[in-house]
Amino acid sequence: MSSDVIISFQNVSKSYRMYKKPNDRLKQMLWGSRKQYYEDFWAIKDISFDVKKGETYGLIGRNGSGKSTTLQILAGTLTPTTGKIEIKGKIAALLELGSGFNPEFTGKENVLLNAAIWGLSKKEIEERYEEIVAFAEIGDFIDQPVKTYSSGMYVRLAFAVAVHTEPDILIVDEALSVGDAMFQHKCMAKIKKMVSKGVTLFFVSHSPEAVRSLCTKAIWLENGSIRSVDDAVKISNSYLNEIYLENNRIVSSDQQSNEFEGSAPSTTSFIENTSALDIDKMDVLDVRSIQLLNQYEQFTESLEQNEPFTIKVQIYANADFPNLSVGMLLRDQYGIELTGESTFNKFQRSFSVKKNSLITISFKSIMLLRGGESYSINLRLNQVSKWDRSDNIHIYNDETAYVFKVIANLKDPMWFKFKQDFEVDIDVR
Numbered sequence: 001m002s003s004d005v006i007i008s009f010q011n012v013s014k015s016y017r018m019y020k021k022p023n024d025r026l027k028q029m030l031w032g033s034r035k036q037y038y039e040d041f042w043a044i045k046d047i048s049f050d051v052k053k054g055e056t057y058g059l060i061g062r063n064g065s066g067k068s069t070t071l072q073i074l075a076g077t078l079t080p081t082t083g084k085i086e087i088k089g090k091i092a093a094l095l096e097l098g099s100g101f102n103p104e105f106t107g108k109e110n111v112l113l114n115a116a117i118w119g120l121s122k123k124e125i126e127e128r129y130e131e132i133v134a135f136a137e138i139g140d141f142i143d144q145p146v147k148t149y150s151s152g153m154y155v156r157l158a159f160a161v162a163v164h165t166e167p168d169i170l171i172v173d174e175a176l177s178v179g180d181a182m183f184q185h186k187c188m189a190k191i192k193k194m195v196s197k198g199v200t201l202f203f204v205s206h207s208p209e210a211v212r213s214l215c216t217k218a219i220w221l222e223n224g225s226i227r228s229v230d231d232a233v234k235i236s237n238s239y240l241n242e243i244y245l246e247n248n249r250i251v252s253s254d255q256q257s258n259e260f261e262g263s264a265p266s267t268t269s270f271i272e273n274t275s276a277l278d279i280d281k282m283d284v285l286d287v288r289s290i291q292l293l294n295q296y297e298q299f300t301e302s303l304e305q306n307e308p309f310t311i312k313v314q315i316y317a318n319a320d321f322p323n324l325s326v327g328m329l330l331r332d333q334y335g336i337e338l339t340g341e342s343t344f345n346k347f348q349r350s351f352s353v354k355k356n357s358l359i360t361i362s363f364k365s366i367m368l369l370r371g372g373e374s375y376s377i378n379l380r381l382n383q384v385s386k387w388d389r390s391d392n393i394h395i396y397n398d399e400t401a402y403v404f405k406v407i408a409n410l411k412d413p414m415w416f417k418f419k420q421d422f423e424v425d426i427d428v429r
């Protein structure tokens, strides 16, 4: 394989023996040399693709299309029937629950054991243990046997270990959906950070939105074969389109083309990315709280669709601070940046604060996002004065400063991510 290819699948297939009757299995054992009592079922057939270092691939497809099989073969937990796989680098796989941890051991024992299996030295394990435990946030359960864990606690710890082993390739499947909303948001942010540092990602999901958010390329599996490999936005749009068409949710016949092109979610938001935070300035500004208020100005963790709300941020200045901008981004549970606002963006200028002042910023709007899902608020503080943001300095970034739910309104279901009010005219002549 060429030097920049890190994962190579060459004509990989996996078959299982399917017996029509239970005792055919026994017959096969006894008289199999004379007659075949099973049929081959191909879970995946002739799968070939190459992934280059640093690429992010999503695997998408219906139930039973072969996603888990492909992933397990990639992770080395399943051997293919035919074909060849080549992998360069260290893999960390977060696959289905139940794999990896010994249920009788405590969380701590499992962390130490797993980290050693992942190839970390004793010193590295000692250095990272606290970080892993802090990321997992399972409290005193770390000293309890893993068999006493809820599935959410289990996946928290498994994810924390996997991402702290510094893999070259990270394989993640839907196991993450077991975690609660707060943890999912945290995981998505962590995965994005790893990807930005050059980790190769292989991500499986039923959700095209999640794939689009995390991956640049995608493989669409259908009945065990590759239907197409392309840009993640294209594939997820085609896939979504097909599902919508099947579910008869698209009314207009002229929308029934096989592909409807969409534009990639913007990766450059008005609040520039936060690669370099200025640590010293973070001491000056103390973010005291971020709260979500409902239409009655009460604190809340859930909003109704179409409900007026306020995001209230309080910051204390320990010293004079010039040219401040406070911004927030709303992300969905897959990490897609949906919308946002900043004081600099709104007023086209920053503001300065005096020592010992308490700054309260309120972002007020109406909740137009789809119910039944959770969202997170990413809070960012910047120091900036020039209109073109050329002197912009990032001083604070909390990826998941607040997580909240929007309650679905069954009387007013939404097919789309957010509701836009349209004036509609009908003219019949």
Ligand SMILES: Nc1ncnc2c1ncn2[C@@H]1O[C@H](COP(=O)(O)OP(=O)(O)OP(=O)(O)O)[C@@H](O)[C@H]1O
Pocket (backbone or CB within 6 Å): 016, 041, 042, 043, 044, 061, 062, 063, 064, 065, 066, 067, 068, 069, 070
């Ligand atoms: N151990 C097995 N024995 C027999 N058939 C299997 C086995 N494992 C998987 N299969 C079959 O192989 C096909 C592909 O399964 P796979 O789990 O890879 O699909 P998937 O795309 O991950 O599905 P899902 O989205 O439901 O998780 C399915 O038809 C499944 O029934």
